[in-house]
Amino acid sequence: MTPSDASGGAPSGAGDSRWSSLERPPLNAAALERALVVDGGLWSSVEVVAATGSTNTDLAARAAQLPEGAVLVAEEQSAGRGRLDRSWVAPARxxxxxxxxxxxxxxxxQERWGWLTLLAGVAAVTGLSRAAGVDTALKWPNDLLITVDGEERKTGGILAERVPGGGIVIGIGLNVTLTEDELPVPEAGSLLLAKAAVTDREPLLKAVLRSLERWYGDWRAAGGDPAASGLQEAYAANCVTxxxxxxxxLPGGRTLTGTAEAVDADGRLVVRSAEDRHEAVGAGDVVHLRSVR
Structure with a gap:
């Protein structure tokens, strides 16, 4: 990993086109740390690196030596990971x-720690909706959706992983200024394509982290109870699934088709099948179908 200049300016070798785009300026690490690392707050450090394979992998490797609230941001990832071993790659910045x-x-x-993925989703959509001025929604369990030309598209995702020492690393990837030509797949989207009022990454990052701090504080104060903390209700309100x-x-090659009716106390998706049986789905890939088949 190569840390970016602490002042937020371009690192040496600024002739590199990755760092010369005025439309995609680098993040100002020092300004982010001043804004987010405050007395009594959750965030203990904010580190910005120019490029890495995966911020989740890097932070997990150092988790035992770091205090809670460490934040690692990459301007570019070459091996970003999503659920089900999917890759997450996008142009620098x-x-x-x-x-x-x-x-x-x-x-x-610990049985309530599974809610942290969903909590991060709620924090992301509430933070982005305020800061970007664009409606953002959740697809169970952890996809961030926006609307582009009347079509639902994925603009972000979340991956939570347990690490040694009693911690969890949560990674968030969000497409901000990708153009149609840069999208990895046609079903992807970006805040730019959704005509967001704000695409400056610094206020967006601050908004998501502050929202995450608030939701995490409420959830932890409630002993991780998703109902008492308001998390379960907020997730349901923002989940278009x-x-x-x-x-x-589902794992094992089984398929379940039906109507998604609720998210239960364990964060599982409750699906009612055509036979009127209810099944709670805790793992697997969920596809939104356009009509009953």
């Missing part, structure tokens, strides 16, 4: 690619 280290501690039973006809591709 075209999005937000960052990971945070959380250590809920003994005050939150609910009420939709879906297909869930």
């Amino acid at each position: 075209s999005g937000l690619f960052f990971s945070v280290l959380l250590k809920p501690g003994e005050g939150v039973p 609910l009420g939709r006809h879906v297909r869930a591709d």
